[in-house]
Amino acid sequence: MAWQIDLSGRGALVTGAASGIGKAIALQLGSMGARLALLDINEEGLEATRREVLAQGSGEPFCMPGDLALERHVVRAVDSSLHQLGEIQILVNSHGILRRTPFTAIQSDEWDLVMGVNLRACFLLCKNVLPHMRERRGGVIVNVASLAGRSCSLLGGAHYTVAKHGLVGLSRHLAREFAPSGIRVNAFCPGATMTPMVTECTPQDELERLSASIPRGRIATPEEQARVVGFLVSDAAVNITGACIDSNGGTIML
Numbered sequence: 745m746a747w748q749i750d751l752s753g754r755g756a757l758v759t760g761a762a763s764g765i766g767k768a769i770a771l772q773l774g775s776m777g778a779r780l781a782l783l784d785i786n787e788e789g790l791e792a793t794r795r796e797v798l799a800q801g802s803g804e805p806f807c808m809p810g811d812l813a814l815e816r817h818v819v820r821a822v823d824s825s826l827h828q829l830g831e832i833q834i835l836v837n838s839h840g841i842l843r844r845t846p847f848t849a850i851q852s853d854e855w856d857l858v859m860g861v862n863l864r865a866c867f868l869l870c871k872n873v874l875p876h877m878r879e880r881r882g883g884v885i886v887n888v889a890s891l892a893g894r895s896c897s898l899l900g901g902a903h904y905t906v907a908k909h910g911l912v913g914l915s916r917h918l919a920r921e922f923a924p925s926g927i928r929v930n931a932f933c934p935g936a937t938m939t940p941m942v943t944e945c946t947p948q949d950e951l952e953r954l955s956a957s958i959p960r961g962r963i964a965t966p967e968e969q970a971r972v973v974g975f976l977v978s979d980a981a982v983n984i985t986g987a988c989i990d991s992n993g994g995t996i997m998l
């Protein structure tokens with residue numbers, strides 16, 4: 745039986761689309777034919793992604809700046825995206841922040857910030873999109889977690905590791921609860937990837953040591969990660985739900 749990897753006409757909401765993996769996912773899904781709604785706190789970066797999506801011939805994406813840690817911004821962003829796209833068949837949560845603070849130096853407001861952006865915002869996005877997906881009896885969600893959600897963060901602090909473990913748990917739970925409604929939910933767990941999240945807080949010599957520690961011998965590109973997400977949201981992955989898909993060059997094998 746022929747299977748579809750084409751996303752023509754499907755409405756896709758991508759968070760964290762101003763930079764790194766989220767930006768590459770927006771371009772990847774756009775190249776597969778999806779109609780895009782892009783969210784990020786970084787308005788300037790979002791505008792740059794908008795121009796690149798247009799330039800590659802993937803149509804005009806709907807872009808909405810906002811802080812996804814704030815419930816009212818999530819509600820407004822999902823409502824506006826639904827209004828613009830007509831429907832949301834795909835949700836990819838790729839926004840996130842990393843803090844490298846050693847455990848005993850983490851203040852409770854930094855703990856709350858990392859949990860708020862990396863976990864609570866994903867809960868809010870799923871909560872606002874799922875009723876709509878359930879109504880139309882279909883949809884697919886990919887939560888971009890991390891190798892940190894499978895094992896332990898290579899760079900981030902304990903709060904990052906805990907939030908990503910939570911995101912893996914949320915994805916598994918939602919997969920079970922919503923499978924009868926035709927909705928798939930998976931966690932995507934990248935290993936080290938060359939994005940501003942990593943390069944901005946890591947000196948060159950540490951980046952080189954990190955590369956050398958990866959069995960594949962190098963840090964992944966955001967485009968390599970985005971292609972995996974393109975597969976996961978396509979009909980080719982129709983039987984994959986509740987999974988954690990690792991893409992880490994052999995760093996961990998669970």
Ligand SMILES: NC(=O)c1ccc[n+]([C@@H]2O[C@H](COP(=O)([O-])OP(=O)(O)OC[C@H]3O[C@@H](n4cnc5c(N)ncnc54)[C@H](O)[C@@H]3O)[C@@H](O)[C@H]2O)c1
Nearest residue numbers: 760762763764765784785811812839840890936937939941
């Ligand atoms: N780069 C890596 O090595 C790596 C590895 C594993 C997992 N990840 C995960 O991949 C995802 C993407 O990270 P990246 O490497 O592309 O980083 P990045 O910093 O390049 O991109 C993250 C994006 O999230 C946005 N963002 C941050 N806080 C936000 C908020 N409150 N509201 C809305 N948008 C917000 C940022 O503006 C940025 O555009 C994150 O969830 C990250 O934890 C990254």
